[in-house]
Amino acid sequence: MTDAPASTTTRTALVTGASSGIGEAIARELAAAGVFVAVHGRNAERTTAVAASIEEQGGRAVPLVVDLSAGPAEVRAFATAATEQLGGHVDVLVNNAGVYPGGPTESLSDDTVDALLATNIRAPHVLVAALAPSMASRGSGVVVNIGSWMARVGVPFMALYPATKAAVEQLTRAWAAEYGHRGIRVVTVAPGATATPGNADSADVLAAMTAGTPAGRPVQPVDIARAVRWVVSDEATFVTGGTIDVDGGIASTRMR
Template sequence: MTGASRGIGAAVARELAATGRPVIVGFRQDETAAKQTVADIERAGGTALACRADVTEADGVEALFRTAEEAYGRVLVLVNNAGIRADQVFAAMEPSDWHAVLDTNLSAVYRTMHRALPVMSRARFGRIVNIGSVLGSRSLPGVANYAAAKAGLEGLTRSVAVEVARRGITVNTVAPGLVETELVADVEFLRRSARTAIPARRAAQPAEIASCVRFLAAPEAGYLTGTTITVDGGLSAAAFVPHVPKD
């Protein structure tokens, strides 16, 4: 899986390893965190291997898959979690920030899926889970690049799911709301929203997202494909409720 060194990615890696699957912990920069994720998995009795790979480049994707195939054989479960933010109001957004977010959060998923699908097709089995965001369907000021990437991810998921369903391959998106990770640790107004706009009145923990991914990656989830599962504490359901009343 990609983006597995910390946060949601690390939680998903631990959850999948707990099912008995060997896991490739893909990362781009934080080798220390990736190795810690591997150590956590091994301590719990699982099998994992860290692999540095820049999935914005074709060579990086190939290195990730080659590492997995040489160590464990065919890749039949793919989780795309790599993502970055470069927030800025649209009028001031630099082209470099637009392209960096789209390339990491959307184009990289094209690369990994394109590499994975031939193997899954021959096996007549595959599970692809893409980590999206509630910002793919609703947005905030300053996240046009991120929202565009996540909306595109949902469209990509639906289209590919339709193409490969008869081969036993499912493709789904999990769209978290606010999650307690380093990605949003510095965004105070998002943290305040956990105390006001979110009906659950808290942010999610990464493990709560990981449990949803675990289900979608299971053989039993073979009839669930082409959809987006939103995990946001009721935020989407309360679209027109700006504040949650106190008990």
């Protein structure tokens, strides 16, 4: 992993949206690599269960429950609580939490628009603003933003969600430039069509979407988690400011 502060022996990570799916896989993968993980979720029961399971398997984890679509003050308080629970420092921030409602543009409700912007863009921005200064003071830190293959293609009836992920890619570029000279790396990991508990009822749709890709199947959460584990490791110390696609080729190829 990247160099930790001299005064600590264990690296720490805050993973948002880690009570299931991609975020859970990331939390488990990082914990298996020896990282002390704060598991965030909106559902207390699921979030606590993931953290407890990681502990039972020999890792270190604490659950943190908050709705990231709440106001900025609540998100800042969450960042403070995560720092305290992780022993006073957050070495890795994984901005994974996101909402992805779709539908015709003209019928997307104002509340849905607000939730998309608050969760997918504002919350990562507030968390980086709250946590990056401390990382910079230690001269070390990694921010991983979870993007999407949809950020660079046009998808009917799904305009705003991909736009939020395109914004995430731009935030990655800007934050890498802003914080790089202070020891912080910032990278986007962009999943393709991924099979998660949240879209289990769309398994046939995912299979059809990915049948013509080089991989020929949907992405699994562990595929994303392994990429994140590498991104935050010493092996990736010269990787910053860009997007790593873990999508089976869906965004760049069309085989049939």
